[in-house]
Amino acid sequence: MALLEVKHLQTSFFTDAGEVKAVNDVSFTLDRGKVLGIVGESGSGKSVTAYSIMQILAGTGKIVGGSVKLDGQELVGAGEKVMKNVRGNKISIIFQDPMTSLNPTYTIGKQLMEAIMLHTDRNKQQAKERAIEMLRLVNINEPEKRMKQYPFEHSGGMRQRVMIAMALACEPDILIADEPTTALDVTIQAQILELMGSLQKELGMAIIMITHDLGVVAQMCDEVVVMYAGSICEQGTADEIFYHPAHEYTKGLMRSIPTADTAGKKLQPITGTPIDLLNMPKGCPFAPRCDNAMKICISHRAEREIINEDHAAACWMNVKNRLDRGEIELAEGGEQDE
Amino acid sequence: MSEKKTLIEVQDLKEYFNINTGMFRSKPLKAVDGVSFSIKKGETLGLVGESGCGKTTVGRTLLHLYKPTGGEIRYDGKLIKSRSDIKEFRKKATMVFQDPYSSLNPRMTVADIIGEPLDVHKLVKGKKERQERILELMDYVGLNSEHAARYAHEFSGGQRQRIGIARSLAVNPDFIVCDEPVSALDVSIQAQVINMFDELQDKLGLTYLFIAHDLLVVRHISDRIAVMYLGRMVELADANEIYDHPLHPYSKSLLSAVPVPDPKVARANKRIVLKGDIPSPLNAPSGCPFRTRCQYACDKCAEAMPAFEEVETGHFVACHRIKEIN
Numbered sequence: 001m002a003l004l005e006v007k008h009l010q011t012s013f014f015t016d017a018g019e020v021k022a023v024n025d026v027s028f029t030l031d032r033g034k035v036l037g038i039v040g041e042s043g044s045g046k047s048v049t050a051y052s053i054m055q056i057l058a059g060t061g062k063i064v065g066g067s068v069k070l071d072g073q074e075l076v077g078a079g080e081k082v083m084k085n086v087r088g089n090k091i092s093i094i095f096q097d098p099m100t101s102l103n104p105t106y107t108i109g110k111q112l113m114e115a116i117m118l119h120t121d122r123n124k125q126q127a128k129e130r131a132i133e134m135l136r137l138v139n140i141n142e143p144e145k146r147m148k149q150y151p152f153e154h155s156g157g158m159r160q161r162v163m164i165a166m167a168l169a170c171e172p173d174i175l176i177a178d179e180p181t182t183a184l185d186v187t188i189q190a191q192i193l194e195l196m197g198s199l200q201k202e203l204g205m206a207i208i209m210i211t212h213d214l215g216v217v218a219q220m221c222d223e224v225v226v227m228y229a230g231s232i233c234e235q236g237t238a239d240e241i242f243y244h245p246a247h248e249y250t251k252g253l254m255r256s257i258p259t260a261d262t263a264g265k266k267l268q269p270i271t272g273t274p275i276d277l278l279n280m281p282k283g284c285p286f287a288p289r290c291d292n293a294m295k296i297c298i299s300h301r302a303e304r305e306i307i308n309e310d311h312a313a314a315c316w317m318n319v320k321n322r323l324d325r326g327e328i329e330l331a332e333g334g335e336q337d338e
Numbered sequence: 339m340s341e342k343k344t345l346i347e348v349q350d351l352k353e354y355f356n357i358n359t360g361m362f363r364s365k366p367l368k369a370v371d372g373v374s375f376s377i378k379k380g381e382t383l384g385l386v387g388e389s390g391c392g393k394t395t396v397g398r399t400l401l402h403l404y405k406p407t408g409g410e411i412r413y414d415g416k417l418i419k420s421r422s423d424i425k426e427f428r429k430k431a432t433m434v435f436q437d438p439y440s441s442l443n444p445r446m447t448v449a450d451i452i453g454e455p456l457d458v459h460k461l462v463k464g465k466k467e468r469q470e471r472i473l474e475l476m477d478y479v480g481l482n483s484e485h486a487a488r489y490a491h492e493f494s495g496g497q498r499q500r501i502g503i504a505r506s507l508a509v510n511p512d513f514i515v516c517d518e519p520v521s522a523l524d525v526s527i528q529a530q531v532i533n534m535f536d537e538l539q540d541k542l543g544l545t546y547l548f549i550a551h552d553l554l555v556v557r558h559i560s561d562r563i564a565v566m567y568l569g570r571m572v573e574l575a576d577a578n579e580i581y582d583h584p585l586h587p588y589s590k591s592l593l594s595a596v597p598v599p600d601p602k603v604a605r606a607n608k609r610i611v612l613k614g615d616i617p618s619p620l621n622a623p624s625g626c627p628f629r630t631r632c633q634y635a636c637d638k639c640a641e642a643m644p645a646f647e648e649v650e651t652g653h654f655v656a657c658h659r660i661k662e663i664n
Binding site: 155157188189190191193213215217218238252253259263266268270271273274289 | 607
């Protein structure tokens with residue numbers, strides 16, 4: 001059984017301007033010890049998916065449908081008591097901005113010990129020992145001294161290490177990392193990614209890595225979910241997604257990244273601007289920006305289609321390709337859309 | 339490229355900020371400490387480094403947005419020093435800022451934002467000419483003429499950056515300092531804006547100083563690249579040369595740390611992971627600024643600052659042990 005099973009998850013924000021379907025029918029599974037990447041641009045719903053799993057949505061946000069099962073236990077509608085036990089103990093989250101996710105008025109040690117004492121029955125002395133042990137685990141020098149310092153005395157990379165130490169203190173099964181290195185410099189990013197990779201192997205936890213950086217995904221993830229406008233376009237193993245992308249959006253993303261080969265040449269950007277979630281089109285949300293959009297893309301959303309056992313995508317192009325190859329046929333008298 | 343003439347020449351540029359450390363005490367923060375480079379006409383020089391390395395300060399000091407503490411800036415061979423020099427210079431050299439959200443006045447329409455430099459430098463006569471010029475500039479950056487009467491908040495990040503670029507083009511400049519112009523944008527939009535920089539360069543013969551921390555973007559757009567660390571330039575060479583054969587230990591680790599969007603390459607990649615953090619520029623190490631994180635550091639590195647020398651044609655490096663480690 002999969003460790004985490006998300007099925008047809010739907011989350012909406014009810015704003016004055018109307019309902020914003022931030023997450024629209026998202027399904028994926030995560031196995032023990034695996035790293036899953038969720039990629040997408042701003043507003044694609046990748047962070048909201050994570051917050052929905054943790055049920056830490058902001059005021060106007062609400063899960064309106066679907067299920068999230070952790071180890072077989074349903075979390076949607078399970079109530080705050082169950083979720084309190086899940087957060088921190090079973091699933092932990094680290095956020096993008098290590099500058100604002102620590103309380104500036106308490107020492108690092110106090111904040112770490114608070115988290116440990118809240119989730120376990122350790123006493124103060126034991127919590128302190130555990131906190132020092134955790135700081136050592138994330139490669140912070142002189143942890144005893146650091147315990148007594150405040151967040152402002154630490155650099156960005158150090159603060160992110162403290163956040164990781166805090167998230168891992170109760171040995172969760174799943175660590176959700178929401179853009180964990182976006183605010184950091186490249187060399188510090190390399191340190192943090194290496195640390196996360198080695199801790200993942202050492203502790204055997206699963207990671208959900210939310211990022212917009214395809215480089216980070218390529219380096220860290222076993223499996224990838226690509227999101228656009230609240231829905232999953234494509235999901236599969238990292239190799240499948242990078243080497244055989246099967247959704248026009250993913251293909252466009254891969255083409256638009258500058259690489260060694262593009263120097264001196266034109267990049268091939270995705271045209272247009274991201275979609276307004278308040279004005280979602282009827283068909284495929286990517287159709288207005290898609291160079292290969294067909295009539296059917298504008299009128300109907302493509303169903304998720306299995307490409308092979310490691311790969312699924314929701315794009316009419318795949319259906320068209322299969323039609324062209326003669327793998328499927330239109331019904332007698334059926335009208336071809338293009 | 340050698341036949342092209344030098345447009346910008348910077349000699350030993352220094353910019354110190356005074357930081358109060360006590361009631362009557364202050365200490366200089368050496369944001370930029372002796373940087374020299376030149377940019378040829380029509381060329382793009384990429385400037386990379388991590389936060390706090392002084393790359394933005396170089397860009398701003400170059401345009402005299404900060405008064406340089408020391409050093410010389412020459413434009414087209416002419417030393418920029420007096421106030422009238424600076425005013426003339428700013429008609430030729432402009433800037434595009436990182437944050438498309440805070441760099442546009444929310445109370446001004448797009449037409450007024452783009453038109454402001456025209457008014458300041460008195461470049462147009464009459465309303466009609468002004469309007470025509472504004473529409474021409476909007477056309478350059480791919481904005482519709484009906485956008486002219488709207489306010490900045492009505493636009494997406496990518497479009498705002500286009501407005502910022504149109505504004506910087508208003509004075510008909512030869513040289514633009516682009517300070518992280520695409521880092522606030524999504525990947526798909528980023529590519530659109532990068533292409534636009536390319537096209538404008540071809541069309542208007544622009545020269546760029548392109549400051550960014552995204553090394554893939556910088557490699558794509560630059561002819562030559564300079565790497566900065568803690569206020570100093572550590573390496574400068576052709577874009578491909580610096581990526582394929584970096585010589586300075588810092589450049590090596592910086593380039594190896596870039597996550598490559600290719601799983602097989604990423605798995606095989608041997609990263610040189612640096613230990614520790616960048617020291618505070620207030621307490622910069624003696625000698626070579628990188629020595630505290632450098633695996634090759636020796637006694638000599640602590641004693642003297644290595645000179646910025648040309649080790650191969652067009653390839654400058656500042657490292658004492660350059661011969662031994664390569």
